[in-house]
Amino acid sequence: MRVTANSTAYSALYNLQQGRKLLDSITEKIASGLNVNRPSDDPVATNLILTTNNRLKNIEQYSSNVTKTNTFLNVTSTALQGISDTLTQAKSLVDTITNGSSDATTRENVVSQLTSLREQLVDYGNTDYQGQYVFSGSSTSTKPFSRTVGDATYSGNTTVNSIEIDSSSTEDMNITGDRVLTSTSGVNILSTIDNLISAVSSNDTSAIQAGAKDLETGFDQVTNLQTEVASRLTRLESVSSMLSTNKSTLENIISNTQTADTTTLAVELSLQETAYEASLSATSKILGLSLLDYM
Amino acid sequence: MSLTSTLLIGKSGLTSYQAAIEVTGENISNVNTDGYTRQKVVLENVTPTTSNGFSLGTGVKLSSVERCYDALMQQQLVTASSTSGYDSTVSTVLQEIEPSFNELTSDGLGSAITDFFQSWQDLSTNASGTAERQAVLSQAQVMCDYFNSMSTTLSDTITAQNTSLTTLTEDINDKLANIATLNNQIKLTEQVSGNANELKDQRDLLVKELAEQMGVKYTENSDGTTDVYVEDSSTSPATSYYLVQGNDSGSLSFSGSGDVGITDVSGNTTTVDSDIYTSEGGGTLWATLQLRDTIIPSYQAQLDTLASSVITQVNNLQESGYDIDGTQNSTLAFFSGSSASDIAVSISDTDKIAAADSADSAPGGNANALAIADLESNFTTAYSTMVSQVGSDVSQAETLETQDEAYSKQLETLRTSNSGVSLDEELTNLVMYQRSYQACAKIITTATEMLDTALAMVN
Secondary structure (H helix, E strand, C coil): CCCCHHHHHHHHHHHHHHHHHHHHHHHHHHHHCECCCCHHHCHHHHHHHHHHHHHHHHHHHHHHHHHHHHHHHHHHHHHHHHHHHHHHHHHHHHHCCCCCCCCHHHHHHHHHHHHHHHHHHHHHHCCEECCEECCCCCCCCCCCCCCCCCCCCCCCCCCCCEEEEECCEEEECCCCHHHCCCCCCCCCHHHHHHHHHHHHHCCCHHHHHHHHHHHHHHHHHHHHHHHHHHHHHHHHHHHHHHHHHHHHHHHHHHHHHCECCHHHHHHHHHHHHHHHHHHHHHHHHHHCCCHHHHC | CCHHHHHHHHHHHHHHHHHHHHHHHHHHHCCCCCCCCCEEEEEEECCCEEECCEEECCCEEEEEEEECCCHHHHHHHHHHHHHHHHHHHHHHHHHHHHHHHCCCCCCCHHHHHHHHHHHHHHHHHCCCCHHHHHHHHHHHHHHHHHHHHHHHHHHHHHHHHHHHHHHHHHHHHHHHHHHHHHHHHHHHHHHCCCCCHHHHHHHHHHHHHHHHHCCCEEEECCCCCEEEEEEECCCCCCEEEEEEECCEECEEECCCCCCCEEECCCCCEEECCCCCCCCCCCHHHHHHHHHHHHHHHHHHHHHHHHHHHHHHHHHHHHHHCECCCCCCCCCCCCEECCCCCCCEECCCCHHHCCCECCCCCCCCCCHHHHHHHCCHHHHHHHHHHHHHHHHHHHHHHHHHHHHHHHHHHHHHHHHHHHHCCCHHHHHHHHHHHHHHHHHHHHHHHHHHHHHHHHHHHHC
16 A cells, blocks of 8 residues: 555654544643533433433422421410410419419409410410411411401411422321311310300309310310321431431432542543654654655 | 657657656645545557558557545545544434433533432421421422423524534535536536546535435436435335436525425426335434434433423422411412423422321321331433433444444445555656656657767768
8 A cells, every 4th residue: 555745744744633532622621620521422421420410409499398397387286285284274274273262363364364375375376487477377368267266267368388398298287277266176275265264254163164175175186286297397307317318318419420630530641741742743744754854 | 650659759749748747747736635535547559650661659548547435435435524523423412412411420410300309208207397398398399490491502502503503504505506616617628628526526425415414316427517305205206306407406494493405407396205214224314304304303302201200290299288286278388380391399398388187286296207208219220221311322322323424434445445545656656657658758869869860870
């Protein structure tokens, strides 16, 4: 095969170009810190990276949902604690008068204390968070309970909002007020207090005793709700730690596929540099050769 | 055998070697000319005469100036040009589109889609919150902007193909006319037994360049001309459309959009389509048509499908849900439009966003918001798949281009090996011919001296 000076020159140019391309791609990886700089660099890895990034974003969203739900449930828990404390006060107050009292002043005193405890219960029941009533179901703009003695109705609705805390896994966010102060299946605490107020006023001993018993049941009812909220909070905590474990696993995948290994790349770069320099120097020597120099 | 004939032998040497040096000079000066084929002098001894009972030659003559041309190699080069023209065009255009789909280094449509659906998640945690509702609308706007801009990029790329087709067809027509003109000159030169080597080089180079622009077949005729044609293989037997035949040339026509028409030398017409180019060897012309009519529209269709399913699915839920006042707005769509190019947010009142799934659960009910948020995975997966498909198309096109480059380089080396000018060789020839010329001159001086000696004897 005849080899001409021009074909040597073309080959040299082609090979130098190939070397330069390799150098360029290594430099790009080092500079950007990424292994895959465009989808065509590695279509399969691209799909993995995009899917993983998307899952990471979802996990961040779920974590944010968990945090928000957590705050909301803490507000709920505080209100329930307040209700439970108020009920304890009401119980000990009623205990002082279980057998009635002939003294009208004592009775009046108890009635006025019961009335203010009722107001306190309603205030806890009307707790709001970010301008929205916590116990009114999804009628967040409607005040669920009334401070008027005798009005023991619930104005909210029974909708329970659930929040996604992981893909296809939800947690209930709110406790509706009808389960707290105006239960229809258990004890309606507000009407119990209303009844107690009228029983104490009329010194109706049996009604007072019945009311005291209802208060006890009502107290247990609230304690159960507190336990429910506490267990939701526990679940959120475990979900939250699971989410962060998942997050670090996914971040590992990203770092394995997408983050450039600078050490390896640096070694590759220096190898490639040596090869490129060698071909440059060989090329310059060969291209300089000509019969003309010897004629 | 006289001394005069010795003089004539010397003279024939001088003339021949002068011509040989001329050819060498031509070779050296064209060492860098594209498509130039090295020429070789073929010397031959002149018919011998009988002298003193011996047969003796009467000098040397230049029999021909040969072109070191390999027809098979030329055929391979032309075919390789067509493939490389196709592959490099596809690769270049796809690489221009790829940045729009590059989710890896910057946020694009994919993250806009995720953000939009996550804003519904945020809304679900506080369904009556104005800030959350506003966020849904702004994320929707961002997503629509991305859809619109990607759709514009793709349709701009399609328009750009039409622009390049216009210049491409003009260029091809020029080449066809030039090939025909050169054919004519070659034929005329060869008829008077002249040397048309340089014209043939120019013509062959043009055919090769033409093949890169549009895949063609050609035949070399005995009169030195080359016919260029394309074949419609859908008919049996295949119909040939001659673009150049002898000194006649056909032409391509393109009106700025639509098909590219072919008019052959006899006035028959056809269009450039898959009947003519069944494989990818159709050069830049076929690549541009494929990009314009098939490759980019398929991306556009995928993007439109994605946009239209976002529109339909979100609208369905929005229309069946209940807004902040517990009203069902069954005719108020969330998005207007039907494709990536015209998708837009049609809701402007944040209160009308349907987060609740029943009138009773308004304003704080979040069931509908959750249902919309749950649509996310359908779209993000579809989009990721689309991105990696574009990536793999580009990567495949780049690989083909690299292979073509390597193959062309290989063929070019082989061609140079046979037809390329080697300076070392020419310089050696130059010295050789110069020495031979000197030697022939010496024959003449010697013969002259002998003649002088002979004449002196007479005197």
